[in-house]
Amino acid sequence: xxxxxxxxxxxxxxxxxxxxxxxxxxxxxxxxxxxxxxxxxxxxxxxxxxxxxxxxxxxxxxxxxxxxxxxxxxxxxxxxxxxxxxxxxxxxxxxxxxxxxxxxxxxxxxxxxxxxxxxxxxxxxxxxxxxxxxxxxxxxxxxxxxxxxxxxxxxxxxxxxxxxxxxxxxxxxxxxxxxxxxxxxxxxxxxxxxxxxxxxxxxxxxxxxxxxxxxxxxxxxxxxxxxxxxxxxxxxxxxxxxxxxxxxxxxxxxxxxxxxxxxxxxxxxxxxxxxxxxxxxxxxxxxxxxxxxxxxxxxxxxxxxxxxxxxxxxxxxxxxxxxxxxxxxxxxxxxxxxxxx
Numbered sequence: 001x002x003x004x005x006x007x008x009x010x011x012x013x014x015x016x017x018x019x020x021x022x023x024x025x026x027x028x029x030x031x032x033x034x035x036x037x038x039x040x041x042x043x044x045x046x047x048x049x050x051x052x053x054x055x056x057x058x059x060x061x062x063x064x065x066x067x068x069x070x071x072x073x074x075x076x077x078x079x080x081x082x083x084x085x086x087x088x089x090x091x092x093x094x095x096x097x098x099x100x101x102x103x104x105x106x107x108x109x110x111x112x113x114x115x116x117x118x119x120x121x122x123x124x125x126x127x128x129x130x131x132x133x134x135x136x137x138x139x140x141x142x143x144x145x146x147x148x149x150x151x152x153x154x155x156x157x158x159x160x161x162x163x164x165x166x167x168x169x170x171x172x173x174x175x176x177x178x179x180x181x182x183x184x185x186x187x188x189x190x191x192x193x194x195x196x197x198x199x200x201x202x203x204x205x206x207x208x209x210x211x212x213x214x215x216x217x218x219x220x221x222x223x224x225x226x227x228x229x230x231x232x233x234x235x236x237x238x239x240x241x242x243x244x245x246x247x248x249x250x251x252x253x254x255x256x257x258x259x260x261x262x263x264x265x266x267x268x269x270x271x272x273x274x275x276x277x278x279x280x281x282x283x284x285x286x287x288x289x290x291x292x293x294x295x296x297x298x299x300x301x302x303x304x305x306x307x308x309x310x311x312x313x314x315x316x317x318x319x320x321x322x323x324x325x326x327x328x329x330x331x332x333x334x335x336x337x338x339x340x341x
Contacts, residue, residue: 006047008089014043025085034287041081044088063121066091066314068100069139071108072129079284079303080129083149086307087126094315096123103130111138119144124314127151131197136162145317147310153194153201160325163317165310168329169199169283172299173206175334176281177253179297181214183341185250185279189222191263192255196228200255203283207253222249224263232259238266248272251279251340257286257298264292264339279340283332294338301332 012019017040025032025040068087072080088098099122101114111134113119124145130136133152139162140146146162148155155164180188188211194204211218224232224241231237242248248270254260260282264274272278274294282289285300309328317323 006044010047011040011044014047015039038081041085044085063123064096065122066096066098067117067122067125068098069103069114069117069125069127070100070129071103071105071131079301082303083128083307083310086304087311088307090308090311091315094311096315103135108132108135111135124318126310126314133158145314145321147314147317149306149310151198153196153198155198156202156327160327163313163325164327165306165313166199166327166329167301167306167332169202169332170206170209172283172332172334173203173253173281174210176297176299176340177207177210178214179334179336180251180253180279180281180340181210181216183275183279186216187219187222187247187249188216188251188253189219189224189245189249190253190255191224191232191259193228193230194225194255196255200228203253203255219246221246233262235262235266235269238263239269242266242270248278251275252281254280254282257282257284257289257296260296260298260339261288261292264296274339275341281340285332285335289335289337297337297340298335299332300335302330306330 008022009019012022015022017036021032021036022040025037068084070080091098101117103114107114108130119142122144124147125139125142126147126149127136127139128149130148131150131152133155136148136151136155140160147165148162149165151164177188188207190204190207192200192203194201208218222245224238226232252260252263254263260280264280267274267278267280274280280296282296282298283301285298289296289298309330313326313328
């Protein structure tokens with residue numbers, strides 16, 4: 001029995017919106033309220049936009065399926081939600097269907113694919129939120145067209161055997177760190193696990209280089225560098241880390257907006273004023289960054305466009321499998337808020 005593909009019109013009807021509004025969201029064209037965007041993205045995921053059910057038989061020959069592998073539910077964070085809708089839309093327009101597979105920690109540890117993934121029925125693989133080096137190397141060795149979005153820490157220093165797409169991290173963090181230095185900051189700390197993924201490692205490097213270029217030392221005693229699995233979302237835990245520092249820095253560079261927003265809560269609990277006493281920067285350009293008080297200085301990731309870039313790169317790799325591998329990064333412009341002076 002043929003499976004009916006979910007369309008933008010189906011999503012629009014389910015949300016009580018026009019198809020034009022849904023199209024604006026998927027193609028990042030025109031202003032749409034944030035609440036409407038979230039409604040459409042959630043409904044697209046619920047309806048399985050661009051996907052087919054796991055129990056639907058795969059095409060045995062000349063497959064038009066693209067497997068998306070991830071370790072996390074992509075709608076659980078801002079980047080993944082906007083990325084997946086634009087990526088799915090682009091490959092659907094090219095005649096492909098996406099099948100999404102959530103890879104378990106056990107499968108990553110033994111470097112195995114999800115059991116329902118049939119490689120003979122798969123035209124290409126897209127990996128996002130997979131930050132294990134050995135697993136990435138295993139996927140790249142399968143012989144299928146493959147694109148990774150971000151990757152393991154310091155992947156940018158490896159001779160990758162796949163196409164790689166990421167947001168630009170290095171220059172954006174240098175710009176925000178220099179901004180705090182120009183505003184009088186001498187002692188600046190970093191918050192986040194620099195070994196978590198390639199983007200975090202690049203943000204740490206940008207911070208480190210900006211400090212050295214300004215003739216300032218990096219004091220790790222003023223940084224919070226615990227593994228990403230640590231309790232960063234708990235202001236009480238962050239307050240303990242802040243109290244253990246020799247003194248509170250003039251500013252903090254945070255690896256993303258989530259960390260920055262929770263750090264700001266902890267600083268406020270300690271009676272510190274932002275930015276008068278401590279400046280804070282994030283990274284992502286998340287909706288929360290513009291509503292938190294004070295408004296967060298951050299770097300905006302255009303996840304919608306990165307989704308389209310990843311799709312175009314994967315489709316090109318399918319058409320021309322022997323061409324050189326590409327490493328593509330898209331500029332993440334700083335967005336100046338009130339969390340820095």
